[in-house]
Amino acid sequence: MAVDVxxxxxxxxxxxxxxxxxxxxxxxGRSLVKRTLGDVLDEARRAxxxxxxxxxxxxxxxxxxxxxxxxxxxxVPVINATGVxxxxxxxxxxxxxxxxxxxxxxxxxxxDLEVDxxxxxxxxxxxxxxxxxTAITGSESALVVNNCAAALLLAMSALAKGKQVIVSxxxxxxxxxxxxxxxxxxxxxxKLVEVGTTNRTRLTDYRSALGDRTGAILKVHPSNYRxxxxxxxxxxxxxxxxxxxxxxPFVYDIGSGLLHHGHGHPSDEPSVSDALTAGADLVTFSAxxxxxxxxxxxxxxRADPIRxxxxxxxxxxxxxxxxxxxxxxxxxxxxxxxxxxxLPVFRMLRDPPDVVRARAQRLSETIGxxxxxxxxxxxxxxxxxxxxxxxxxxxxxxxxxxxNPDAFVARLRTGTPAAFARVQEDGVLLDCRTVADDEVxxxxxxxxxxxxxxDEHDGLHGDPDEx
Ligand SMILES: *Cc1c(COP(=O)(O)O)cnc(C)c1O
Numbered sequence: 001m002a003v004d005v006x007x008x009x010x011x012x013x014x015x016x017x018x019x020x021x022x023x024x025x026x027x028x029g030r031s032l033v034k035r036t037l038g039d040v041l042d043e044a045r046r047a048x049x050x051x052x053x054x055x056x057x058x059x060x061x062x063x064x065x066x067x068x069x070x071x072x073x074x075x076v077p078v079i080n081a082t083g084v085x086x087x088x089x090x091x092x093x094x095x096x097x098x099x100x101x102x103x104x105x106x107x108x109x110x111x112d113l114e115v116d117x118x119x120x121x122x123x124x125x126x127x128x129x130x131x132x133x134t135a136i137t138g139s140e141s142a143l144v145v146n147n148c149a150a151a152l153l154l155a156m157s158a159l160a161k162g163k164q165v166i167v168s169x170x171x172x173x174x175x176x177x178x179x180x181x182x183x184x185x186x187x188x189x190x191k192l193v194e195v196g197t198t199n200r201t202r203l204t205d206y207r208s209a210l211g212d213r214t215g216a217i218l219k220v221h222p223s224n225y226r227x228x229x230x231x232x233x234x235x236x237x238x239x240x241x242x243x244x245x246x247x248x249p250f251v252y253d254i255g256s257g258l259l260h261h262g263h264g265h266p267s268d269e270p271s272v273s274d275a276l277t278a279g280a281d282l283v284t285f286s287a288x289x290x291x292x293x294x295x296x297x298x299x300x301x302r303a304d305p306i307r308x309x310x311x312x313x314x315x316x317x318x319x320x321x322x323x324x325x326x327x328x329x330x331x332x333x334x335x336x337x338x339x340x341x342x343l344p345v346f347r348m349l350r351d352p353p354d355v356v357r358a359r360a361q362r363l364s365e366t367i368g369x370x371x372x373x374x375x376x377x378x379x380x381x382x383x384x385x386x387x388x389x390x391x392x393x394x395x396x397x398x399x400x401x402x403x404n405p406d407a408f409v410a411r412l413r414t415g416t417p418a419a420f421a422r423v424q425e426d427g428v429l430l431d432c433r434t435v436a437d438d439e440v441x442x443x444x445x446x447x448x449x450x451x452x453x454x455d456e457h458d459g460l461h462g463d464p465d466e467x
Contacts, residue, residue, distance in 0.1 A: 008048075008054050009048060009054050010057050011041075012034060012038050012041060015057065015060065016033065020062075020065060021033055021064075024068060029072075033065065033068050036064040036067040037064040040060050040063050040067070041064075044060060075091075076418060077417065077418075078417070078419060078420055079417055079418070079419040079435060079443050080419075080435070081419055081420060081421045081430040081431055081434065082420050082422055082434060083382065083431025084381070084384035084434065085348045085349060085381065085383050085384050085433070086288070086345065086385025086386075086387060087384050090420060092288040092289065092295070093288045093289070093291075093293060093294070093344070093345045094344045095292075095293070095330075095331070096343055098334070098342070099294070099327040102326040102330045103294075103323045105326070106323050106325075113125050113325070125325055126325065128325075128329045129142075129296075130143065132336050133300055133332060136259060136335055137259065137276060137300050138273070139301055139302075140301065140302050140306075141307075142299065142300045143298075143300075144325065145297040145298075145299070145318045145319060146319065146320050146324075147286065147318075148255060148284055151284040151285075151298065151299050152284050153318070154314045154318055155216075155282055156188035156190045156251075157189060157314050158305075158311075158312040158314070159215055159251070159282075159308060160215025160216045161189035161215070163190060163191065163214065163215025164191045164213045164214050164215055165193065165214075165216050166210070167181060167194060168201035168205075168219070169194045169195065169196050169198050170196060170197070170198050170200075170201055170231070171219065171221075172192075172194065173220060173222050175255070181218075181220055190216070191213075193209050198227075199229070200232040201232065201234070202232065202234065203242065206234065206239065206242060214246070215249075216243075216248055216250070217243045217250045218252075219236060219239055219253070220255075221254045221255050221256070223256060223389075224389055225389055226268075226389055235278065236250075236252055236278035236280060237278040240279030249281040249305050250279065250280050250281050252270070252282070252283050252284070253283075253284045254271070254272065254283060255286060255386065255387070256290045256388075257272070257286050257288075257290045257293075258270070258271045258387075259272050260272070268388070269290065269388060276300065276301070281302050282300075282302070282306070283299070283300050283301055284297065285298050286298070287328055287331065289385045289386070290345070290387055291345075292331065292340075292344065292345030293327060293328050294323075294324045294327035294331070296325075331343065344436070348433055349383070353396065356395050356396045356432050357376065357396040359396070359435060359440060360376045360398050360430075360432040362440050363398050363432060363435070363443060364398045367398065367400075367444045373400055373402075375398070376396060376399075377397055377398075377399045378394070379395040379396055379397035380392035380394065381394075381395040381434065395432065395433040396431075396433075397422075398432070399424070400427055400429075405423045405424075405426065405428045408428055408450055409422075409423055411449070411453045412446055412450045415446050416446075417443075417446050419446040430447070
């Protein structure tokens with residue numbers, strides 16, 4: 001049986017000679033088309049081995065050419081109507097225009113990336129961002145690397161390789177599938193010493209684990225989950241005091257990049273300034289979470305340990321790129337000038353529900369006010385990016401009642417412009433907290449496109465509970 005179905009699968013060369021594949025090869029390159037054809041045929045062959053009938057040649061061809069074309073187009077801008085502000089799969093923080101321009105300039109030409117224009121001497125690529133960071137946070141020193149995972153790997157390698165690092169069992173977290181505290185520590189060459197229990201760790205647990213081989217005390221903010229109930233953990237101040245009494249560094253990975261409290265949004269996130277005030281020697285955080293910048297890992301704290309990080313060979317392996325640094329400098333300059341409301345992430349966090357509601361109203365009207373199915377409804381947005389779990393921001397959305405919500409959101413994703421929405425019960429929710437004002441007409445267009453492709457039904461369903 002399986003042998004019989006497998007025989008129906010065409011050869012790569014056969015399909016490469018077809019007209020559509022020739023045209024695609026001329027445009028995208030023969031090697032790319034050949035590669036995606038090979039992949040698609042391999043998949044069909046494996047499926048056939050499991051008794052699954054291979055699709056027609058035209059379908060295989062379309063699948064392969066679609067894949068080649070998407071790869072050649074690269075990542076495309078999408079409209080985020082999920083309501084999740086720091087959506088890691090959608091790139092986390094959108095940047096303000098000023099940062100986007102800086103990236104474009106840095107991309108197109110040579111820059112003074114590592115030279116001081118005044119002296120003509122070589123300098124470090126992080127100097128501007130690091131100066132801004134020390135000014136903003138009041139820290140002695142700062143260091144910029146590729147991302148927060150890299151910052152922690154570098155910190156542990158430079159300070160605690162071959163030594164022990166004490167971490168609470170309640171903080172051995174995983175973030176985003178690949179980032180696990182025990183794995184980062186073992187990759188750094190430091191030895192993890194777990195103390196306490198999942199829900200309760202006391203200062204005495206840390207104290208009794210301290211010894212000659214201790215390289216650091218590490219505190220990690222459990223960004224993406226919350227423990228409630230019978231819990232306990234020593235404060236950062238207690239840990240800093242204990243570490244200082246033994247002359248070992250205290251490193252605090254706060255992750256989220258909240259600089260100060262009092263920005264007006266509800267939060268039980270630790271802030272950079274709290275962590276420094278508590279006495280942390282090093283504080284590590286991401287630039288593309290609550291700070292609202294590009295991907296980068298930021299380290300602030302005392303000059304001496306930061307010097308050790310800067311000189312470590314891993315610092316070179318995790319250095320930041322020239323376009324990222326260009327964006328980061330603009331973000332930090334905006335924060336230093338106290339003009340945070342220029343940052344899209346900051347605005348999305350702060351927009352009052354009425355503003356979001358008015359946007360949803362505009363979207364609903366643009367989609368087609370006469371369509372009963374496009375209703376403005378209450379919704380709840382999430383911060384996302386592993387920040388502030390359980391915190392729901394009151395939001396407003398346009399709800400579309402469509403016969404097949406999953407198929408509808410799939411067409412939204414693959415349209416131009418592409419948009420991402422939430423499926424909810426029997427409808428699709430377009431949360432307007434994460435939609436920019438100037439995206440409203442484009443999102444409406446995306447919805448029209450997705451509705452047209454709906455061959456089960458031509459249009460929206462009226463809402464039965466509206467009579
Ligand atoms: C998000 C997060 C990280 C990883 O940050 P990236 O910049 O994505 O590498 C590390 N630690 C904590 C506590 C985090 O929240």
